[in-house]
Amino acid sequence: MNGYHDAWVSPHRQPEAIITADTRELRKFVAPEILYGDGARFMAGPYAQRIGMRRVLAVTDPGVVAAGWVAPLLESLGEHDIEAVLFQDVRPNPIADQIMRGAETYLEHSCDGIIAIGGGSPLDCAKGVGVVATNGGHVLDYEGVDRVETPMPPLVCIPTTAGSGADVSQFAIITDPVRRLKAALISKSLVPDLALVDPEPLTTMDAGLTATTGMDALVHAIEAYVSNASWSLTDELALAAMRLVARSLPQSVEHPDDLDARGAMAQASLDAGLAFSNASLGAVHALAHALGGLLDAPHGECNALLLGPVMRRTLPELSHARTERMADALGLPPTMRAGADIASWLTEFSKAIGMTSSLADYGLTEETIWDLAAKAGADACLATNPWDATTDDLVGILHDAIA
Ligand SMILES: [Fe+2]
Incomplete structure (x- = not known):
């Protein structure tokens, strides 16, 4: 028995390749239909027509409209006999009231599906x-895990940033201005039906947005x-x-x-979105949600500021083999394998x-720090x-993050 076990932990195999009662534990993995590649965004019309949509709510924001990504989408929908009701009253860190106005618009116009384009x-x-x-009800009634009972209308997502993973995840993050925090809604019912992942819309992001959203993707991968x-x-994703x-x-x-x-x-x-949607997140996001709700700061920036300090505490919890795989993936030299080294590298x-x-x-x-910590402590x-x-x-x- 020992010989068999030793064979599995030989230098040719990663120790986590061992199949045991732990690794046979029941798991699930949820994902939408995904189209990735040049021109993927133009498949919204044919898809919507195929599943019988007639009038969709097109959810976006003024920046995405100004960047020129919405007009061709609406045109493509029109070519497939689909009427679009434009809803662009969305600000960064969307607040609950905006979601309620969007739902009113959806119901007023008797829409039968949603197409979202943006970050x-x-x-x-x-x-x-x-x-x-x-x-029905209020959007914040569904805060927490598995609170959504009835499936959403069909939802097609076209991301124009590379980071949120919202196009594939079972998460929605909504700002509650009363409690001044970002509420996490987590449910399989929140997984979109179709994600159209097209590199071209990313080209109109400026350097700052590219950096903050890209750091969000990195934090999703690391926390997953x-x-x-x-x-x-x-893990592989x-x-x-x-x-x-x-x-x-x-x-x-x-x-x-x-x-x-x-x-x-x-x-x-996409990879990080699928990973965190199914493995969930950790202290970086719990703190970033509290911080973002209080300061209305960009989500990716909150994550980036917290990543190093949280990882200094988290990475020593990992096995040596797992830390090695992470350091290799990040392209760090063999001399940088300690958790503290990796955490410092992430900050740099x-x-x-x-x-x-x-x-x-x-x-x-x-006083703010204690309030933030208390709110983060209650985050899903x-x-x-x-x-x-x-x-x-x-x-x-x-305190470490401020120092
Ligand atoms: Fe995030």
């Missing part, structure tokens, strides 16, 4: 609209990998995303028209792509953090 904000807004359209709900399928972000995000920031780099980041966002990586502000710039006070993402995070732990991380 994470329009896509999350579209999910919230869909939930309220078929389930260290999550206590990770398994082989999510998470590691693939880390490889792609480490190699292609700096190029995307410096050369916005490089379609190869944009294509790599579109793929990274975000600075190198232009994210040089710090949490101190936001003027956080001691903390359930899969690989270590038990107390309020004191989270306060300590925020």
